Amino acid sequence: MSISVIMAVYNGMNYLHEAINSILDQTFSEFEFLIANDGSNDGTSEILDEYVKKDIRIIVYHQENI
Numbered sequence: 403m404s405i406s407v408i409m410a411v412y413n414g415m416n417y418l419h420e421a422i423n424s425i426l427d428q429t430f431s432e433f434e435f436l437i438a439n440d441g442s443n444d445g446t447s448e449i450l451d452e453y454v455k456k457d458i459r460i461i462v463y464h465q466e467n468i
Contacts, residue, residue, distance in 0.1 A: 409436070412439075419449070422435075433459060434459055436463070441464075441468070447464060
């Protein structure tokens with residue numbers, strides 16, 4: 403069984419590591435982690451791109467802020 407975890411973020415770099423790690427540290431590990439970056443301009447994009455390189459469960463969608 404697999405599930406999807408969805409998170410949206412806008413300029414959340416101060417809390418992003420904590421939020422992402424709390425999902426990745428769950429005991430159930432068979433999930434995909436979809437993160438929508440809503441046009442952040444505070445370094446959030448760079449943090450998300452680093453997580454994508456480290457964990458294949460993470461899929462990031464970058465878009466303009468709407």
